[in-house]
Amino acid sequence: MIDLEHFTPWSSLAGGLLIGVATAMFLLFNGRIAGISGIVGGLLRPIAGDIGWRIAFVAGLAGAPLVYGLAAGLPLxxxxxxxxxxxxxxxxxxLGTRYGSGCTSGHGVCGLSQLSPRSVAATAAFMLAGFVTVFIVRHLIV
Amino acid sequence: MQLLMALLTGLIFGLGLIISGMTDPSKVIGFLDLAGKWDPSLAFVMGGAILVGLFAFRFAATRKQAILGGPIRLTTMRHIDRRLVLGALAFGAGWGLAGYCPGPALASLATGGSKPLIFTIAMLAGMAIFEIRERITRLAAKKAA
Incomplete structure (x- = not known):
């Protein structure tokens, strides 16, 4: 049964396209993969000359709700x-994103965009685990 | 210039997450709840992002260098191993429990109160445990050699 009350195809598609544009810009201008867990994880293994761009990206990401809030009220x-x-x-x-070398952005967007078999496997695994976990928590335990 | 572009792309990425609904954990869980009232919105987020990504990565493959200089760093790893699958399974379980993955958690820190902060601190701790274990493994390997 589809939850039509909460279904937001247009804003979700628009947001997805924006995420794609950011991914494309980072790839083409900076030559880097916009994988959030990899970018943040790299800050915990600091290598000289490899820190600034990570902090700048995370600052932009963390600042996004402030910028959004200036233009419109933040969604609840x-x-x-x-x-x-x-x-x-x-x-x-x-732990999982570091051992699995990526998250929804690195594997789910960047990896699938390259049709990487490794990312297809990882995405299938984390989606499956997400579905199973929610099923257990929402339908078996409660 | 590279730093400015990184800041800008991070910002656009974050705005995309907010507009798409990814920063709302109840919406993420609504997508993962196949057996309940299912909200397919997140498939549109991924679809939209991959649609642009397909063109971007194909175009990137034809270029020798990034526009701002330096190489285009793509992962060359192709193998699927236990570590990858178990890691992804653990990540998926955590994602399903809280409804946060790394990007939306960071994009919720500034305005979301204590819950995204607690999640993010625990996530960083998980990443730090990984780094420490990796370092121990490397040291042991060096000793053995």
Missing amino acids: VHVDADIATLVVAGLLVG
Whole structure:
């Protein structure tokens, strides 16, 4: 059953295109892959001359809601997870994206755009785990 | 110039995440909840991003250098191993639990209150554990050699 009440095809497509444009700009102008977990992870293994661009990108990303807020009201968000869940989830995401060499952006967008078999496998794995986890939490436990 | 472009692309990326709905964990979980009332919106986010990405990466393959100079750094890794799959599974589980992946969490820090902050600190801790374990493995390998 499709949730028509929350379905936002146009704004989601527009946002997706914007993410694609940012990915394309970073690739063509800077010669780099816009994979968020890789960019942030690299800051924890600092190499001289390889830090500035990472900080600049993260600053832009983190500043986005401030810029958006100047133009329009920020969309309402809802975080259901409690503190303990957020901590476990954060640890899993941090460890998983580094061992798996990427997240939704690195594998899901950049990797799939290159039709990389490695990224197809990783994307299939994290989507599957996401579906199963939500099924367990929403339909089996509660 | 490279730094300015990195800042700008990070900003556009973040605006894309906000406009698309990715910074709303309940929307992400709505997409992952196939058995409930399913919100397919996130498929449109990925579709839109990949649509542009397909052209960009094809074009990049024809260029020798990035526009601002330096090489275009693409991953050349092709193999699928245990580490990749187990890592991706763990990431997916965390994503499903909280509804945050790394980009949206960072793009929610400035305005989202304490929850994205707690998630981000835990995520950085997870990444730091990876770095420490990698360093220990490298040192052990060096010792053995």
